[in-house]
Amino acid sequence: MKDEKLLKTILRDPEAGMERLVAEYGGLVCAVIRSRLSGTRFCEADIEDCAAETFADLYAGLKAAEHSGDLSGFPLKGRLCVIAKRRAADMLRRFYREADVVPLTPEISAAVPAPGSVEEAFAEAETRAALIAAVKALGRPDSEIIIRKFFLGQSAKEIAEATSLSESNVNTRTHRALKKLKKSMGGEYYER
Template identity: 45%
Template sequence: MQDQDLLELLRRTPEPAISTLMERYGGLVYAVVRRKLPEGVFCAADVEGCVADTFSEFYLDLDRYAPEKGSIRSWLCVIARNNALDLVRRRYREANILPLDERMMAENKESLLEGDWEERELRGRTLTAVKELGEPDREILLRKFYLGESSKEIAARLGLTAVNVDTRTHRAIGKLRKKLKEWGESM
């Protein structure tokens, strides 16, 4: 069954079409979600819920799907990845913990292998420089730029003022620039 046939079936008789969709792409969507949700933090129910949400979102937003931009397969993968990342962000915010332990830092470095060498090198050095900042600057930058938290949210979590968070962010970025520039000259 082609994508166009599946779309028509989804519009006419959704129940059997969703079953077909899940049979065809369930394993792929599960793999995408599982890859994004760290095993020690998320259980099988979290993964299954995220997979179900992906198919549900695909069906509910069927009008947003544009076949000329990509296949159903690719659209489902994008939805699955975004849902999984949203779940990760939500979980870490609720638990008030930072997801960048040593294992995740290593995973992020491995995923950089897909980019070009210079970008990998810069990201690796940036991660190293951020780790060397010390607390609370390290946590402020990671919460602000990795988790997307506002200065006000970070201030509340760390017992600082929003102005202090902004000042520390500005200074920490300056330190990072200086460190990266030093490393660039020594290369």
């Protein structure tokens, strides 16, 4: 309901709506982008700019959805994350292209999905669905730790700061959570 209200505000008053949207999801979007750009030449200002692009893209998508009368179930948070990932990957691509460097980063390779069979794609979707269910079943703060670690790429220290846990506690919980995930997913967890 909150997101629906937000969407309506954006469409009614884009500038005010954008402010609310950024207030609500700016942190998440920046975290997604940061996870893909950290360790590269990009600074916080670039991340901020990329976030602004993300929100602008979302607005364009929202207008298109409004035009086609298909606003119901607009996945605001999910859409923002997907756009943010793409935007960050684009930024990296542009940089590598301009710098004439051959990119071998996971960010780049992840942006170009390898061709696979329909069965494989279906199986992967099932795996993802199971993973989502398993992560959610962990409950907080473990689910949050897993999301921060594996989706936002945050270090134990960063997670500790964000969750008000100690760093060692984060590490312990991560380990336990991964074991639980393994059990839920019906496989073995092994560290790299």
